[in-house]
Amino acid sequence: MELNSDPDRLFPVDPRTREIARGLYASVAELPIISPHGHVDPRMLLDDEPFPNPADLLLRYDHYVTRLLHASGIHLNELGVPDRSGAAPTAEPREAWRNFCANWHLFAGTASGYWFRHEFTELFGITEQPDASNADRLYDMISEVLKLPSFRPRALFADFGIEVLATTDDPLDDLAAHDALAADPLFTGRVTPTFRPDAYLNPASPAFISNIERLAAWNGTAADDYAGYVSALEQRRRHFVEHGAFSADHGVLQPLTVDLDRDEAASLYARAVRGKLSDAEAAVFQGHMLLESARMSVEDGLVMTVHPGVARNHSTPTFERFGPDTGHDVPVRTEYVENLRPLLQRYGNIPDFHLVLFSVDETSYSREIAPLAGFYQSLYIGAPWWFLDAPDAVQRFRSAVTETAGFYRSSGFIDDTRAFLSIPARHDMARRLDSAFLARLVAEGRLDEPMAQKIAIDLVDSLPRKVFKL
Structure with a gap:
């Protein structure tokens, strides 16, 4: 069976709206x-080594892929995922x-199939x-x-047209790979670290005590010095800013x-x-530190992004x-209004503080x-x-939030991926879907085409620059 790349993929079916979508997409493509x-390892770009083989590149680290195959009876070891014992996977890359x-x-x-x-x-x-x-x-x-x-x-980084790529990093990372990339005259891209303190703020994390030590x-x-703990987090954030x-x-x-x-x-x-807190007390302390993190963002200028609503390591x-990030994280219902009230009461109307809220609970977008x-x-x-960065879910998202908040209270597209090769596929998907959504508004007489084109461009360019202070 033939595999093709339809130039009109994801565009509306009716001819008039499709033609409008084509024009909008052409302005952002x-x-x-x-x-x-995102979660790309900066050392990949620093070392610039050839990718080892198709399975390692496209399968092993992509839990979108491994989870669905696992659900159909294929063991993770048979997909090249190593276990924590250090034993080699039971399948060689070709067999995976x-x-x-x-x-x-x-x-x-599925979204993975599309990418x-x-x-x-x-x-x-x-x-x-x-096929087999x-x-x-x-x-x-x-x-x-x-x-x-x-x-x-590095060649793909340039070919993909990536201007800025943010990684996700441990607070105690020395960021040497980022420094080396920034100092390398042969690499002209911008790769920036992101401060990710979860395992230092959540006493329920298995690594909390060792991380605090x-x-x-x-x-x-001293490890039990709260003032020293807060000061150390503030200093590590400054290190990241620098x-x-x-x-x-x-x-x-x-x-x-x-x-x-x-x-x-x-x-x-x-x-x-x-290690003496109950689960309820651990949640309260983490909630306090999330509020403290907002205070720190107000002071040091780091954009605060919050990705809630996932029960990690369900199996x-x-x-x-096999460890974390192996396909068995599951969304849960998420509540924002009361949970965020203390933060928003203090900092919600400070213009230079930017808080970006994500969700895997679709009901929370419009509500x-x-x-x-x-x-x-x-x-x-x-x-x-x-779980929502898929074509139909993206369209539902636009419908859920636009009538209440418009386009300009959104962040622009976020790929959130470890799968480097999927970055252009994901961004292209988002540009096509936004063009399709805007084209429908134009065809329905709810938006004129010049304004739709401006919005399409802003969603790709000026909005992420503004929201993330680029």
Whole structure:
């Protein structure tokens, strides 16, 4: 069966609206990619080594892919995912690739399937559907492309048109890879770190105590010294700012903020470092530190992004054997209005404080996030991410938030990916979908075409620059 890349993909079906969408898309198709939140390892660009093989590049690190194959009975070891024992995966890369190709039909209609089609046709020139019979041939075809100098990470970075790429980094990271990239005259792209303190703020994190001990040792203070703990976090944030960071990212189960006085916070903290907090107390302390993080953002200027609503590591046996980010994180219902009230009461109308709220709970967009963003000056609506960064969900998102908050209270598209090759596919998808949405408003007489074109361009360019203070 033929695999093709339809130039009108994701555009409306009716001819008049499709023609409008084509014109809008043409105005943004070649604009640079701004990627202010993602998970690409900066060392990949620093080392600039050839990608090892198709399975390692396209399957192993993409939990969108491994989770769906696992659900169909293919063990993670058979997809090249190593376990924590250090034992080699049971499948060699070629065998993992065969497992994927034989089950290509599982990705029909999914966002991953859409991105793969883009990557296969646009990057590798593949024109046939993967299946069991052609798996080895496709593996060899891709392997030959991976040997080309034009397919090294830095060459692709330039070819993809990436202007800004933000990574996600541990607070104690020395950021040496970022420094080396910034100092390299042969690399002209902008790769910036992002301060990600979750495991230092959440006492329920398995790594909390060890992280606090490392942070205290770096700061030269006792681990149970709350003032020293807060000061160390502030200093590490400044270190990130000095190394080009523009945002601090927070992954939480619920966007709870709690206003504690200093003595209450210090008491909880002292017990947290001894592992003596209940789950409820741990949530309260994390909520207090989320509020403290907002204070720090007001002071140091880092954009505060909040990614709530995901129950991490739902399968305990899988987590114990394979670790985190292996496909078994699951969305939960999320509440913003009351949970964020303490934060918004203090900082919601400070114009230079930027708070970007994300959600994997679609019901929250129209019910809570858009109304909040339609009032508070500091608050912006994060793009659909993770389980919602799919064509139909993106269109539902635009419908849910636009009538309440308009286009200009949103963040612009966020790819949020570890899969480097999918970055242009994801951004192209977003540009097509926004063009389609705007084209419908034009066709319905709700928007004139010049304004639609301005909005299309702003969603790709000026909005992410503004929201993330680029």
